Amino acid sequence: MSELPESWITVALDDLAHFQNGRAFNKHDWKETGLPIVRIQNLNDHKSAFNYTPKEHEPQFKINNGDLLFAWAASLGVYIWKRGDAWLNQHIFRVSPAQGVDKFYLYYLLQNTIGLFYSKTRGSGMVHITKGELVGTQLPLPPLNEQKRIVAKIEELFSELDAGEESLRRARHQLGIYRQSLLKQAFEGKLTAHWRTQNHDHAAAWKEVDVADVLTAKPNNGRSVKDRKGGFKVLRLTAIKEGIIDLAEHKEGDWSESEAKPWIVKSGDFLASRGNGSIKLVGRGGIVRESADVAFPDTMIRLPLDLSLVFPKYFSHLWNSDRVRHQIEGSARTTAGIYKINQGLLVQYRVPLPSLPEQQEIVRLLDEQFEAISRNEQEIAAALKRSESLRQSILKRAFTGRLVPQDPADEPAPALLARIQSERTASPKPARKRTSGKSV
Numbered sequence: 312m313s314e315l316p317e318s319w320i321t322v323a324l325d326d327l328a329h330f331q332n333g334r335a336f337n338k339h340d341w342k343e344t345g346l347p348i349v350r351i352q353n354l355n356d357h358k359s360a361f362n363y364t365p366k367e368h369e370p371q372f373k374i375n376n377g378d379l380l381f382a383w384a385a386s387l388g389v390y391i392w393k394r395g396d397a398w399l400n401q402h403i404f405r406v407s408p409a410q411g412v413d414k415f416y417l418y419y420l421l422q423n424t425i426g427l428f429y430s431k432t433r434g435s436g437m438v439h440i441t442k443g444e445l446v447g448t449q450l451p452l453p454p455l456n457e458q459k460r461i462v463a464k465i466e467e468l469f470s471e472l473d474a475g476e477e478s479l480r481r482a483r484h485q486l487g488i489y490r491q492s493l494l495k496q497a498f499e500g501k502l503t504a505h506w507r508t509q510n511h512d513h514a515a516a517w518k519e520v521d522v523a524d525v526l527t528a529k530p531n532n533g534r535s536v537k538d539r540k541g542g543f544k545v546l547r548l549t550a551i552k553e554g555i556i557d558l559a560e561h562k563e564g565d566w567s568e569s570e571a572k573p574w575i576v577k578s579g580d581f582l583a584s585r586g587n588g589s590i591k592l593v594g595r596g597g598i599v600r601e602s603a604d605v606a607f608p609d610t611m612i613r614l615p616l617d618l619s620l621v622f623p624k625y626f627s628h629l630w631n632s633d634r635v636r637h638q639i640e641g642s643a644r645t646t647a648g649i650y651k652i653n654q655g656l657l658v659q660y661r662v663p664l665p666s667l668p669e670q671q672e673i674v675r676l677l678d679e680q681f682e683a684i685s686r687n688e689q690e691i692a693a694a695l696k697r698s699e700s701l702r703q704s705i706l707k708r709a710f711t712g713r714l715v716p717q718d719p720a721d722e723p724a725p726a727l728l729a730r731i732q733s734e735r736t737a738s739p740k741p742a743r744k745r746t747s748g749k750s751v
Contacts, residue, residue, distance in 0.1 A: 314711055314712075315451055315711065315712055316453070316712040316717050317723075318453065318454055318457070318717055318719075318721060318724055319451055319452060319453045319454075319712055319724050320452050320723075320724040320725050320728055321449050321450065321451055321452070322449070322450065322452050322728055323446065323447055323448065323449060324445065324446045324447070324448045324449075324450050325446035325447065326409065326452075326728060326731060326732070327408065327409055327412050327417060327450065327452065327731075328379075328406045328407055328408045328409055328412065328417060329406075329407045329409070330381070330404040330405075330406055330407075330442060330445070330446060331371055331399075331404060331405045331407065332401060332402075332403070332404055332442075333349075333372060333398075333399035333400045333401045333402065333403045333404075333405070334368060334369070334372040334398065334399065334400065334401060335400075335401045336348050336362070336364065336398065336400055336401075340362075340364045340366060341362040341363065341364065342363050342364055342365055343363060344363055344365055345363040345364045345365030345366070346363065346364065346365075346373075346396055346397050346398050347361035347362070347363055347394075347397045347398070348361065348362045348363065348364055348397070348398045348399075348400050349361075349374065349380075349392070349397045349398065349399055349400055349403065350362075350400045350402075350403075351382045351384065351385050351386060351388075351400075351402055351403060354382055354388060354390050354403070355382075355386060355388065364398060368398060371405075372398055372399050373396060373397070373398060373399070374392050374396070374397050374398070374399050374405055375392070375395075375396055376392060376393055376394070376395060377391065377392065377393070377414075378391070378392045378405055379391060379392075379405070379406040379407075379408070379414055379417065379418055380392055380399070380403055380404065380405060380406065381403065381404040381406050381421060381445075382402065382403050383402060383403070383404055383439055383440050383442070383445060384402040384437055384438070384439035384440075385402065385437050385438065385439070387425055387428050387429060387432070387438075387440065388425070389406075389418060389421040389422050389425070391418060402439070404442075406421075409731045409734075409735065410730075410731065410734050411455050411727050411730060411731050412452070412455075412458070412731070413455065413458040413459055413462060415462040415466075416458035416459070416461060416462050419461075419462065419465055419706060419709065419710075420450060420451075420710060422706065423703075423706040423707065423709070423710050424448065424450065427448065428440050428445065428448070431444045431445075431448075450710075451710050451711075451712075452724045452727065452728060453712065453717075453724055454718075454721035454722050454723060454724055454727060455721070455722065455727060456718060456721045456722075457715065457717060457718065457721055460715040461709050461710075461714055461715055464709070464714050464715050465705060465706070465709055465714070468705050469702065469705070472698050472701060472702060475694075475698060476695060476698050479691050479694055479695055479698075480695075482687075482691055483688060483691045486684050486687055486688055486691075489684065490681065490684055491632070491633055493677060493680050493681075494628060494629075494632035494633065494634070494677070495632070495633065495634070497628070497632075497673050497676070497677055498629060498632060498634050498663050499663075500517055500663075500665070502673060502676055502677075503665070503669055503672050503673055503676070506669065506672050507669065510668065510669075510672075513668035513669065514665075514666060514668075514669055515665065515666040515669075517663055517664065517665045518663070518664045519661055519662070519663055519664070520661070520662060520664050521658060521659055521660070521661060521662075522614070522657060522658050522659070522660045522661075522662060523658035524620075524664075525616060525617050525620050525621040525626070525662070525664065526614055526615055526616060526617060526658070527615045527616070527617045528615050529654070529658070530612050530613060530614050530615075530654045530657060530658065531612070531613050531654075532585060532609055532611070532612050532613075532654075533545075533546075533574050533606065533607040533608040533609045533610065533611045533612070533613070534566075534571075534573075534574050534606070534608065534609055535608065535609040536564035536565055536566050536571075536606075536608065537564065537565040538562055538563065538564065538565065539563060539564060539565035539566075540563055541563060542563045542564045542565050542566055542567075543563070543564055543566050543567055543568050543570070543571045543604075543606065544561040544562070544563060544564070544604065544605040544606070545561060545562060545563075545564040545566075545571070545574075545605065545606050545607070545608050546558070546560060546561050546576070546582075546605055546606070546607050546608060546611065547560045547561060547562060547608075548584060548608070548610045550582075550597075551582065551583075551584060551595055551596060551597045551611075552597060553597070554596070554597050554598065554624075554627040554628065554630075554631050555597045555598060555600065555627070556576070556580075556582055556597040556598065556599045556600070557597075558576075558599070558601070558603045558605055561605050564606070568604070571606040574606035574607050574613075575603075575604065575605065575606050576599045576602065576603060576605060576606065576607055576613075577599065577602040578599060578600065578601050578602045579598070579599065579616050579618050579623050580598075580599040580607075580613055580614070580615060580616070581596055581597070581598055581599070581613070581614040581615075581616055581623065581626060581627065581630070582596055582597060582599065582607055582611045582612070582613055582614075583595065583596030583611065583612050583614065583630070583652070584596070584610060584611060584612075585609070585610055585611060585612050585651055585652060586610065586649045586650060586651040586652070587649065587650055588648055588649055588650070589650070590640050590643055590645075590650045591640075593639065593640075593643050593650040593651065593652060594636075594639035594640075594643065594652045595631065596614075596627070596630050596631065597627060598623045598624060598626070598627040600623075612652070612654065612657070614657075620664065620667075621664065621667075621670065622667055622670040622671050622674060624674045624678075625670035625671070625673055625674050626662075628673070628674065628677055629662055629663070634662075634663075635660060635662065638660045638661070639652060639660070642656040642657075642660075
């Protein structure tokens with residue numbers, strides 16, 4: 312860090328703050344009332360359910376609004392706690408800045424250093440960083456007044472970025488609403504109303520039919536097969552992408568071509584996911600656009616479409632529209648947290664069926680509009696990515712002394728560090744209390 316301003320200094324993170332690990336709460340501590348126990352999933356997802364405990368524990372494990380937290384296992388991250396009194400579970404440090412270190416300066420500094428911390432992580436299961444490696448990391452310390460100026464400037468710039476990103480997310484949400492609005496109009500006949508007046512010879516009265524009425528045979532599930540290098544190819548569940556089956560998404564299974572034959576896909580097949588942990592994803596499907604030497608697995612169900620009655624892409628758009636999604640989600644059943652669809656109910660879903668020429672016109676109009684929507688979504692995604700890059704650039708400038716000007720009147724960082732160390736010597740850290748219990 313030779314590029315740092317003269318008034319700055321590089322110090323170990325241990326000189327900037329005290330790190331207190333949470334408590335290893337056992338399941339017998341969990342109750343339905345009391346203070347929440349904060350685990351890593353509660354930091355990463357505000358909708359994640361808490362466990363509670365009414366018991367009183369050592370005060371060092373209680374956290375309050377405004378406390379700075381650092382998750383050091385599974386998913387490294389830095390947070391400001393804003394959800395009231397709570398108990399801190401293990402795998403999370405409460406970070407207490409030293410006197411003379413601004414808490415929000417430390418918060419943004421840790422954010423900026425996450426990538427370096429990840430390079431020091433250990434473990435192949437739950438990755439983690441040891442306390443020694445964490446607190447031994449060398450980081451920049453500017454004068455206290457400059458710390459405050461840095462924080463003010465970061466928050467000013469981040470506030471502008473926040474406003475822009477929120478606008479982009481609203482626009483993306485509106486595009487999603489517009490997409491569903493187009494599908495609703497399409498399958499109510501509104502999108503092609505003008506076309507029907509111009510094409511009497513090709514138009515026919517719309518019918519409401521069961522899914523079974525547009526199939527050449529009953530739906531059938533794929534087959535479960537273990538992996539084997541050199542075996543016949545089988546699709547992965549990730550092959551279902553935006554109403555289309557990506558035939559390149561496959562692995563090699565422990566079976567021969569003759570064994571796989573009943574499950575080999577062909578052009579016009581429609582494949583849907585049989586189960587998913589999210590009800591919003593169960594039943595999502597896609598069309599097979601060409602025959603291929605690849606089979607489908609037991610995680611998918613095949614609907615063999617009658618191509619004399621239904622245009623494949625029409626069915627794909629229809630299947631993934633709210634009109635059919637409501638039926639799928641209404642009939643899905645959950646077992647052990649997995650939502651599944653049933654063949655017997657699936658064939659009873661009701662779908663609108665116009666003439667084949669009108670189906671093709673619906674697909675043409677939808678594809679035309681969806682292409683424009685996709686371009687806008689890609690532009691939004693690129694803008695959000697640029698915004699995130701700009702955040703990283705702001706942090707980098709902040710912690711190399713290039714975001715705000717230096718003030719010669721500020722107490723230089725070496726003097727600040729000497730004061731921190733002097734105060735720490737005068738007030739030694741409390742002895743660590745050992746806690747028993749299994750980690751959860």
